[in-house]
Amino acid sequence: MIDLHTHSDRSDGALSPQELLVRAAAAGIKVLALTDHDTTAGLESAAHAATDLGVHLVPGVEISAAWRSQGIHVLGLWIDPESGLLRQALAGQAERRRSRLRAICAQLSSKGLPGEQLRADVEARAELPTRTHLAAALVDGGFVRRPQDAFRLYLGRGRAAQLATDWPPLAEVVAWVRAAGGIASLAHPARYALSATAKRRLLTEFTAAGGAAIEVVSGANAAHHVETCAALATQFGLAGSVGSDFHGPQLPWNPLGRLAKLPQGVIPAWRDRGIQIDMGG
Ligand code: AMP
Ligand code: MN
Ligand code: MN
Ligand code: MN
Numbered sequence: 001m002i003d004l005h006t007h008s009d010r011s012d013g014a015l016s017p018q019e020l021l022v023r024a025a026a027a028g029i030k031v032l033a034l035t036d037h038d039t040t041a042g043l044e045s046a047a048h049a050a051t052d053l054g055v056h057l058v059p060g061v062e063i064s065a066a067w068r069s070q071g072i073h074v075l076g077l078w079i080d081p082e083s084g085l086l087r088q089a090l091a092g093q094a095e096r097r098r099s100r101l102r103a104i105c106a107q108l109s110s111k112g113l114p115g116e117q118l119r120a121d122v123e124a125r126a127e128l129p130t131r132t133h134l135a136a137a138l139v140d141g142g143f144v145r146r147p148q149d150a151f152r153l154y155l156g157r158g159r160a161a162q163l164a165t166d167w168p169p170l171a172e173v174v175a176w177v178r179a180a181g182g183i184a185s186l187a188h189p190a191r192y193a194l195s196a197t198a199k200r201r202l203l204t205e206f207t208a209a210g211g212a213a214i215e216v217v218s219g220a221n222a223a224h225h226v227e228t229c230a231a232l233a234t235q236f237g238l239a240g241s242v243g244s245d246f247h248g249p250q251l252p253w254n255p256l257g258r259l260a261k262l263p264q265g266v267i268p269a270w271r272d273r274g275i276q277i278d279m280g281g
Pocket of ligand 3 (some may be wrong): 073187188
């Protein structure tokens with residue numbers, strides 16, 4: 001089994017990189033990419049654990065980008081985390097995340113919530129703040145019952161605290177991945193609020209920028225999404241990646257590795273990587 005999209009507690013996952021690898025090995029995963037949001041901080045300890053457990057670790061990252069003021073996630077796979085350009089770029093992303101947290105918390109204050117307290121809470125629990133951490137702070141503060149409610153009421157699409165962050169343009173993010181020797185795969189294509197036409201334009205620009213793959217199988221996505229993404233892969237000459245977007249055992253809808261097969265005719269993103277895996281079952 002192969003899973004090319006997972007998170008650890010170095011971003012908004014629940015498990016340490018080592019715990020993630022132990023769980024992946026137990027689930028029968030042979031090839032795993034750790035793709036934390038805008039950070040490669042977990043890759044070194046993940047690599048050690050992977051060696052001990054006999055799992056093939058693909059060094060990865062999930063980078064936040066913008067395309068027409070829509071947030072887009074780009075997976076960088078087989079990246080070199082020591083790449084100078086990538087390191088510098090991710091330092092910039094961390095700075096963006098910190099100033100975005102300040103802006104979102106100011107919005108929450110204007111809604112009558114204790115924004116400064118929530119910000120301190122997030123900063124205490126996360127080196128690299130994400131909305132997931134803020135949702136957890138809102139739950140712990142008793143302001144919402146569940147993280148999903150935090151997104152529904154405050155942090156999600158169309159809500160006051162969902163600020164259109166000035167993430168760098170898609171093409172720039174793809175260039176960082178390529179400069180680090182990796183391949184760029186468009187993450188969870190079904191998740192964006194874009195029309196079919198807009199999505200084709202997005203893919204045109206992504207491909208022109210050097211994007212190489214699209215996440216054809218993404219977590220618990222329905223079969224029709226897989227078919228749609230497979231058709232896009234073929235149309236744009238992109239390879240296909242597969243990933244659970246696992247964040248932790250508490251989110252049962254994204255279990256590690258329990259993924260549909262890449263449809264026939266889609267070139268696997270790992271084809272030329274010397275990886276022998278049994279995709280059956
Ligand atoms: P950020 O990268 O800071 O914008 O945070 C986005 C993260 O929030 C995603 O990677 C998900 O892990 C999480 N997330 C987004 N929407 C929801 C939701 N509706 N419920 C729970 N978690 C969500
Ligand atoms: Mn996340
Ligand atoms: Mn994502
Ligand atoms: Mn993800």
